[in-house]
Amino acid sequence: MSPAPVRRTVSAVKRRLPRRWRIALRRAAAGDRPWETPSVRELCELPATTPLLVHAGGIADDRALGGILAALARLPEFHLALVRTDADGAAVQELIRRAGKARRRVHEVPRPRRLTPAFLASADLAVLGFAPEGDQPAPVPAVLDAYRAAGLRIVAGNARPVREYLARHRAGELFVPGSVPSFVKAVERAWDRTAEAPEAAEPTVAPFEAGTPGPWRALGAGPVRLGLGTANYAGQLSALAAAISAARPDVGVELVVAKPPATFRYPADRYLHFPAEHQLDVQLDQIRRVLGAYTHLIVDAFRPVLGRLNGDDVAADLPALRRARIKVALLAHGSEIRHPGAHLERHAESAFRDAPEDLRERLTVVAERNRRTAEESGLPLFVTTPDLLDDVPFATWAPLVVDVDGWACDRPVLERARPVVLHAPSNRWTKGTDRLLPQLQELHDRRIIELRLVEGLPYSEMRRQVQDADIVVDQLVIGSYGTFSCEGMAAGKVVVAYLSEAAHRAVGVQPPIVNATPTTLVKAIESLLDDRAAATALAAEGPGYVRDQHDGRRTAEVFDAFLR
Incomplete structure (x- = not known):
């Protein structure tokens, strides 16, 4: 057999070998030590010039990881290494399937026995989605320490424990879980700063996204400039904005929704990312917008409208709104005004029989606080279901709106x-x-x-x-x-x-x-x-x-x- 066919046969055999073996052969040929654990970049078989993101946290537990995969379509130069355990196999395959055309740039990498800095350091950036559920406290993911030990800048979902960790160590950038544009911008910021010292920049997150205006007249189109915000449960504020605009040609509307991006399902003029409400610059921006533009304001679910530095309900915003001579109404839908104890007394099969005790206690505090705000402020209060009139008989029924x-x-x-x-x-x-x-x-x-x-x-x-x-x-x-x-x-x-x-x-x-x-x-x-x-x-x-x-x-x- 001539040398050329022999070389082709050997090459074909090598291609069928596991990646670790192929890497060991290349190292041996280069005079390096073939027995050392391959790096994450070697296992992806990527050259040093290819931008590489690595995710080495729990795959199945990272509820924001799907958004990271979706964002790869807008980061065409980047590859992503998913470091998985044996138990993560099915979850990884489903994520890769959902990555669409970008799946060729997603690499399954088996997790080594120890997640060493040498294993991770060949990547360019580390990523973590991490979207804890509800108000439950969550620990800081241990993988963040491994990322820092490897000298990697971190791009992470904006949850309180992660935000505090990155701020303390000045170690990365934040994005809003579920928001593709936010993740793309965070990666771009981190990529630009990889050459800087780790303490060069605080973690940041873009607080706003442009909205999807609904079928209502824009603010300023009439003498009545009506603001609505910020809960938008089941899209009811969006429906209300459209209904008022259709009935009143003298009303222009602006709807601002402040919620996690995964819930941005309904039209609004501006989306305010829920964690960003605690930022001073966001609060100042909201104050300028609301106090300088609105003549009327419908406050949804007693949520604050000027940011959360004044607190988590609207009561502390009311003095500033009064001074600006803005006419304010309150709108309630359910648990923010429904009193658990009174409901249990009125209804033999009350839902609160099934609510956890700590939740009943928390909702009792909320309902009593909000009723006190409504009574002491003297503002008009509207409720969307008739049963709530049992809790606040001085309110007015404003029926739910559906298509x-x-x-x-x-x-x-x-x-x-x-x-x-x-x-x-x-x-x-x-x-x-x-x-x-x-x-x-x-x-x-x-x-x-x-x-x-x-x-x-x-x-x-x-x-x-x-x-x-x-x-x-x-x-x-x-x-x-x-x-x-x-x-x-x-x-x-x-x-x-x-x-x-x-x-x-x-x-x-x-x-x-x-x-x-x-x-x-x-x-x-x-x-x-x-x-x-x-x-x-x-x-x-x-x-x-x-x-x-x-x-x-x-x-x-x-x-x-x-x-x-």
């Missing part, structure tokens, strides 16, 4: 022998899910109904699920119907929820909803199936009711006096 036409459906209900019953809790304890689920599961197992329990679906898929259902089961433990019930009625479905009849009589409405609790749910559904004609007639009333009460016209009228 009636967007949920419309011509699929007939209850024609299937085994009807589809849909339950879609956004928060299980507030819906009574754990109490009602065994009842529905029993009916499903007896093949009386087909149960569909769905959680965390995007808007378009949730709409498809509602339109395909026969019966929509909403909350059975609160006392009023919410957005999901309105959507079910708009789609012409039979809706089951627990209603406080006195509260709804007080506002003059009788929604076409089957009233049930977890205890009476099975009987209610069996009655619907025993008289399908009556149930179908009830469902047919839903679209008309929602159009009359919840398409935004009545809600805009409620705010008329405030906006004069």
